[in-house]
Amino acid sequence: MPDEARWRLSGWFDPWRAATVEQRRTGLLAAGSAVVGLAVAATCVVAAGPWDSGQRTAERQRAASGAHPGDDGRPGPDPARAPGASPVLAPLGAPLASPSPDTGERSVPVPTGPGLADALEPLLRDDALGPLRAGAVVDVATGRQLYGAKAGTGAIPASTIKIATGVAALSALGPGHRLTTRVTATPNAPGRIVLVGGGDPTLTARATRGPDGSHPASLRQLADQTARALRARGEHTVRLDYDTSLYTGTSRHPILPNENLAPVTALMVDEGRRDDSDRGPADRVKDPAAEAARAFARLLRDRGVKVTGDPRPAGDKGGAEDGKGGADGPGRTLASVRSQPLSTLVERMLTYSDNDIAEALTRHTARATGHPASFAGGRAAVTARLKRLGLPVAGAHLADGSGLDRADKVSAGLLAQLLARAAGPDQPALRPVLTGLPVAGFTGTLRDRYGEESVGRGVVRAKTGTLFGVNTLAGTVVDADGRLLTFAFLTNGSTDPAAAQRVLDRLASAVANCGCR
Numbered sequence: 001m002p003d004e005a006r007w008r009l010s011g012w013f014d015p016w017r018a019a020t021v022e023q024r025r026t027g028l029l030a031a032g033s034a035v036v037g038l039a040v041a042a043t044c045v046v047a048a049g050p051w052d053s054g055q056r057t058a059e060r061q062r063a064a065s066g067a068h069p070g071d072d073g074r075p076g077p078d079p080a081r082a083p084g085a086s087p088v089l090a091p092l093g094a095p096l097a098s099p100s101p102d103t104g105e106r107s108v109p110v111p112t113g114p115g116l117a118d119a120l121e122p123l124l125r126d127d128a129l130g131p132l133r134a135g136a137v138v139d140v141a142t143g144r145q146l147y148g149a150k151a152g153t154g155a156i157p158a159s160t161i162k163i164a165t166g167v168a169a170l171s172a173l174g175p176g177h178r179l180t181t182r183v184t185a186t187p188n189a190p191g192r193i194v195l196v197g198g199g200d201p202t203l204t205a206r207a208t209r210g211p212d213g214s215h216p217a218s219l220r221q222l223a224d225q226t227a228r229a230l231r232a233r234g235e236h237t238v239r240l241d242y243d244t245s246l247y248t249g250t251s252r253h254p255i256l257p258n259e260n261l262a263p264v265t266a267l268m269v270d271e272g273r274r275d276d277s278d279r280g281p282a283d284r285v286k287d288p289a290a291e292a293a294r295a296f297a298r299l300l301r302d303r304g305v306k307v308t309g310d311p312r313p314a315g316d317k318g319g320a321e322d323g324k325g326g327a328d329g330p331g332r333t334l335a336s337v338r339s340q341p342l343s344t345l346v347e348r349m350l351t352y353s354d355n356d357i358a359e360a361l362t363r364h365t366a367r368a369t370g371h372p373a374s375f376a377g378g379r380a381a382v383t384a385r386l387k388r389l390g391l392p393v394a395g396a397h398l399a400d401g402s403g404l405d406r407a408d409k410v411s412a413g414l415l416a417q418l419l420a421r422a423a424g425p426d427q428p429a430l431r432p433v434l435t436g437l438p439v440a441g442f443t444g445t446l447r448d449r450y451g452e453e454s455v456g457r458g459v460v461r462a463k464t465g466t467l468f469g470v471n472t473l474a475g476t477v478v479d480a481d482g483r484l485l486t487f488a489f490l491t492n493g494s495t496d497p498a499a500a501q502r503v504l505d506r507l508a509s510a511v512a513n514c515g516c517r
Contacts, residue, residue, distance in 0.1 A: 108482045110139055115516030116147035123510060124149055126503045130469060130493025136412040137511055138420045140476075140484040145413060154395045154409035155490040158465030159353045159445075160472045161403035161410055163418050166346040166433045168385040169361040172368040175343035175429050179364070181217060181267075183226045184331035191235060193226070193334065194314045195242040195296050197267025197289060199364055199373075200339040201356040202348075205269040205295045206276070217337040219269050219292070223299035225335030230305055237306040241314035242267055242293035247363050249374030255404045257284070261355045264363070264375075265289045271356040279352045289313075347436030350463055351444035355402035362401030375400060391417055403465060415474040415488035423476065423484065437461040437475050440505070449505055456509030462487075464501075469493055471500040477512035487511050 116137055124133050134150035145151065179200035185193050202216040230238065246266035253261055259281040262272030268288035275282055285291045293311035300307050339345065342361075349357040362378035365385060371377035379398050386393050392414050399407035422433035438444030441457035445464040450457040462475025474488035489507045494500035 109515060109517055110142075110483060111137070111146050111479060111481075111485070111514065111516035113147050116511070116514070119510045119514045119516055120147065120507060121149070123503055123507050124489075128494065128496055128499035128503050129491040130471075130495070130500070132492040133490070134412040135489045135507065136416040136487065138413075138416040138486045140420045140423045140486060143417070143420055143424075145416065146485070148413060151413035151416075152392075152395065152411050154397065154411055155472075155492050156406055156467065156470045157403055157408055157410040157415065157490060158467045158470045158472050159355075159403040160415055160463050160465040160474045160488070160490070161398065161408050162349055162353065162358050162401070163415060163422075163433060163463055163474060164382060164386060164398060164410065165358050165361055165365075165401040166350060166436065167389070167418050167422060167430055168382040169342060169365045170346060170430050170432060171385050171389060172365045172381070173342055175341060175346075175432055177342040177364075179217075179339040179345075179360075180336050181219075181222060181338075182336040183222060183229075183334045185233075185334050186331055191237060192239045192241065193230075194331065195240065195267065195293050195311070196331075197242070197244045197246055197265065197292075198339075199246050199266045199360050201262075201268055201271050201354075201360045202339055202345065203269050203292070203337070205292075205299070215340070217339045219296055219337075220299055222335050222337045223296060223303055225337075227300060227303035227305050229334040236304070237308060238300070239309060240293060240297050240300070240307050240311045242289055242296075242311050243314040244289045245314075246367070247373045249372065249376065253359070253375075253400060253402075253404060254407075257286075258404070259283060261359065261402065261404060262288050264356075264359045266363075266373075267292050268356075269295055271354075279354060343432040346432040350433065350436035351438055353445050353464065355404060358402040359400065386414075386418070389421055391421060404467075406467065406470075410490075412474075412488040412490050415472075415490075416486045419474065419476055419486035419488075423486065434461070434476060437463055440508075449501065450509075454505065454509055455513045456505060459512045460505075460508045462508060465490075466497060466501075469495070471497055471504055473501075473504040473508055475508065477508065479512060479514055479516065481515045485511060 120135060120137075124135060132150070132153070132155055134153050134155055135148070136145055136151035137147040138145050179198045181198040181200055181203055182196045183193055184196055200217055203219060204216050205219040207220065230236070244266045247264065251263040251265045253264060255261065256263060262268060262284040263286070265288050269292045272284040272288035272291065273282040274285060290311065297307040297311055345357055345361065348354055349361065359378075362382060363373040366377040366381035367373045369381045369385065371381040378401055382398050382401065383393055383396065386396075392411070395409070395411065396414055397407065397409040399405040419433065421427055422430040424430075438446035438461065439458060440446045440450035440460035440462065441454065446460070446462065450460065456477075460475060460477055462473050465472035465474075470492050471494050472488070472490040474486075476484065476486050478484050487508060489504050491500055491504070
């Protein structure tokens with residue numbers, strides 16, 4: 001990774017060292033925002049607490065370290081300690097300024113509505129945007145919406161709806177929750193074992209690590225454990241069934257077949273991909289659960305276990321995540337593997353816009369809150385969870401968890417408030433929604449946006465959303481005065497997606513580059 005990228009992501013980016021002369025003339029405010037914004041990211045890490053594994057481990061360590069990364073890119077000493085930069089944001093979103101001589105309180109100016117309007121409305125009038133164009137900017141410290149343009153109007157959000165999915169799942173389950181895939185045996189069926197889906201789309205049959213260098217749950221490890229358990233029982237021949245009863249209702253999303261999503265089932269490996277890709281569009285198998293069971297049978301045979309016949313569906317006989325077996329039947333667990341923590345799954349979902357994880361988390365939110373683990377149950381569960389958090393869900397329609405359904409309707413105001421709630425000092429469990437946001441010009445779905453000349457590069461952190469005629473962007477910035485803000489911009493009906501994206505990027509950069517008073 002180039003030095004500039006390491007500096008930016010570590011929170012120690014020196015804009016004067018990296019910028020061109022012209023950038024220095026035009027990017028003064030953005031430079032201050034970059035340092036402050038990444039200090040906010042560091043505080044997000046401290047407030048949220050440590051999580052093992054995950055694509056953000058290195059980023060968290062760099063953000064929490066008080067030293068420059070070395071030329072080899074490794075973090076400085078003692079990466080667990082709090083950042084040494086002064087001042088540090090004590091609660092997340094606390095103002096960055098010297099104490100007032102009169103009150104002793106630290107404060108920075110709050111952008112005004114007219115000031116933001118001056119900066120944003122000329123961009124919102126750009127012809128590259130569709131007929132529906134909406135925006136909202138929220139001050140994290142107060143939760144107050146500072147600017148709105150049709151901010152309460154429902155629009156197709158595309159993948160920015162994953163912000164709502166992540167907030168709801170973390171709120172209902174907690175960041176440390178893990179998804180368990182098991183193998184069970186039943187006393188009344190000797191020689192029969194059941195592979196029980198735990199709703200973990202990141203379960204892998206590959207021998208390698210995950211796309212971020214981390215370790216998702218491994219089907220190979222599950223086969224190792226199962227083979228050992230069977231040998232201990234004196235069993236060398238088994239019949240393999242598989243159980244998908246954790247989820248209910250149809251597995252078919254309205255957009256299927258589609259290379260962006262597999263059928264939504266409680267049992268799959270590598271998201272049902274036919275190739276070795278780890279993210280993005282890919283051909284998917286028609287029956288992920290059956291393919292997962294066949295892969296497991298092959299792994300057992302490789303370990304000396306004879307598996308008779310083809311794996312078959314177990315209905316409600318095999319077991320569920322609670323270990324009781326199916327809907328209610330008994331089942332003894334022979335082996336199990338657990339996913340990475342929910343915090344990591346949410347981060348991966350947001351960074352790479354992972355649709356399979358999004359649909360899985362919607363169903364787990366439903367199960368955790370007493371709703372059916374189906375499309376309808378997920379809609380009801382996520383909506384109810386957002387209401388419980390006091391978010392403005394009036395007029396919202398959450399048709400799915402991924403944003404692929406064009407029936408989804410979400411307002412810019414709701415998206416901006418979701419991010420503000422995730423940044424709140426009273427909601428540390430929601431912090432992975434922030435740490436999972438792509439960094440403009442560097443990571444995830446923003447990696448190839450915000451070129452070298454953009455003042456938002458390395459400063460804007462945002463979730464993207466794109467469907468035919470739909471372009472959206474929602475995320476966080478620290479403005480030129482050091483105020484932590486959230487924003488959301490949505491347009492529907494655009495005809496040139498690349499041009500529309502550029503306008504959205506300029507809108508986010510304008511918020512970051514503006515004191516706006």
